[in-house]
Amino acid sequence: MRELLALHRLRLGDFKEAVQQGLLALEALTSSGDLLRQSKVHCTLALAFTDTGLKEQALQHVLAAIEAARDCGNTTAEFWALSRSSTVHGSMGDLARGVELGRQALALSRTLDDPEVNFVALNNLSDSCLEAARVQRVQGLNPSPTLHWGLSLVREAVAVAHAQGHTFFETIALTNLVSILIELDEHDEAREQAGRSKALANVNGFHNLEVNNDAQLAEVVRAEGHLDDATAMMEAQLADPSLDNDPPLLIRLHESLFEMHKESGRFERALAHHEKLHALTLNMTTQTAEIQSQMLINTMGIEQANHEAERSQLEAEMLRIRAEELEQQANTDPLTRLPNRRALDRELPNLMDRAQDLAQPLCAAMIDMDHFKRVNDVHGHGIGDQVLAEMATLLRGVTRESDLAVRVGGEEFLLVLADTSPAQAEKVCERLIASVRGFAWGDLAEGLACTASVGLAARQTSESVAQWLARADAALYAAKNGGRDRVVAA
The missing domain is CATH 3.30.70.270 (Reverse transcriptase/Diguanylate cyclase domain)
Structure with a gap:
């Protein structure tokens, strides 16, 4: 019951309660020796810690999830653990490791007759490719190969979701497809796919995704160089009261409007958006810090441990090395020491x-x-x-x-x-x-x-x-x- 409560609270964004229920569930599952359910709870905890910026704790749980899944020999659980591990490493800025883990998860998904698993593997890896390509662009590297790989993955994800009649998955994948097309300057198709995604979101009542599609359409217009049109679209979108429940999108819009007003010489309006951007960012940071504090207090109380920062880092590194050793052992023939x-x-x-x-x-x-x-x-x-x-x-x-x-x-x-x-x-x-x-x-x-x-x-x-x-x-x-x-x- 506690593991289901942890997952439910995570989906509702109640990270504090998700962690508390998850840690209590782990205590019971550790006593019973149920490795499969332990792996699932570790995945839930890893996502909760990742979404609140507690990356070391997230890393500990994904490594434990992988180990538990492999120890119980459940391939599906191993897939989810690898997938969550890819997400955690990406959030830590280790994009190369995130992409590699995503590749491993995708290879594993190919062995499973599970369309949902296949979709998640394709869609998540395409998103990792997008983030990696953006970093490559900033570093002055050529992001095109990574983007085209991500493009092929997300097109396959869209096809898988469409074949299953899963409109929510299809809408999500189309949103990722649009982001990659924008990076590739494929503006015509980006506009077409954003319209397709918005239509699906509208028909099925996915309001948050529909709002995001509007933002993407404005980004397409901006990428084409039509700053005034893009500015007008984003300003109009800010009038939607539902955006108050989506701080990350609000921050994205204010940041884009600040940049476009500044580029167009409208400095007073640029300053106004910058001030709103600063206030939103500060508010999110404060809220996140409060959540982190409560989560850490709960964690310390349940685990009865007072982890110092240096020791936490050392333990996380030891767990990472242990996970690599386990991965090496799992892929090596013990007699000949050749790969198996x-x-x-x-x-x-x-x-x-x-x-x-x-x-x-x-x-x-x-x-x-x-x-x-x-x-x-x-x-x-x-x-x-x-x-x-x-x-x-x-x-x-x-x-x-x-x-x-x-x-x-x-x-x-x-x-x-x-x-x-x-x-x-x-x-x-x-x-x-x-x-x-x-x-x-x-x-x-x-x-x-x-x-x-x-x-x-x-x-x-x-x-x-x-x-x-x-x-x-x-x-x-x-x-x-x-x-x-x-x-x-x-």
Whole structure:
């Protein structure tokens, strides 16, 4: 019950009560050992702390959410924890980490048959791209690649929401789409999509979103250089009494009006908006500080701890490192120390995207130790484990930093070679099996000799991952049937 109250209070903007109920819920769930529900409550608390600017506390809870989700093996919970973690890191100004976590969440969402999860992953990552691009622009960097990536993500989010008939999600995604189009100076489409979003908001009674769409339309007009028209639109919007319930939008409007009046030489009106902007900002800061104070007092009382600022920072850093270690462990095969299948699912899409963006070839080599069962039967499983560990070392010897070597399972490995033609890949694989053939296996056990077979396939543009790897697997079987200790290309 308390976890539901925490979530409900969060949605109502009652952050103080959300934190109090969430911490009490955590106490009970920790005692019961319910990791799944613990992860959900940690996510709720992370959002409450983020929205009130308590970033260190937010970071602690998202890290705990990820750990609890992974410990209970729930992929959906892990997705939400990664998604919330992306939000927290973005709010802390660590946009690169926020984007990376968003990418991980999106990759995880692709494995789930859940349209809502898929929409959230796409829409949130597109928003992270928008924020990252704005920072890149300020830093004098080219934001175009990031913006175009975000554009493709948010278009997909709109399509997902539309296909599900979820008008609220569609309206939200359209709002993000308009923001990215404005950054790309695609004014005509930005106006069209803002009108589409406003129409949906109007029909379905999403008044806050409709008001935001009006502000976006004014931003489009401003971006086109029509300052007087944009000014008139924003001044008219300020007359809407409902804006009193939306301080962030009020601040945005006064800030834009201050800048436009100043640019147009209307300094008295610019000053008036600047004064209102200052008053609103001060009021929000004061209110936030009061909420933060109450939340921290509640937190200290419930947790019975008096955290000093330096210790909090240290604990947050330790938790971050621990989370990275857990992530590394979750993606590493303990015997060979190679990435495992989970890491393959995470990293392979990145390699494929890079190869496609740069028009580079990508080859997959399926590798299998020959007669490995005989090694275990004759020499024992301990020697078999040593053979696999040595095989991993030989595999690293032909693997570059840009490649990916994975233990798929048992005695089978996968080598993905980036920016490598089929002919080059075949040479790499020939070197590999020669090193296996020539290795001093007898040092591990008297009479031991090992070879390996390889099936090689270059990825074709039109085929899926499953089709590509299936061709490599078929080539591996051909190598086995052809006498083993050889490379066969699909």
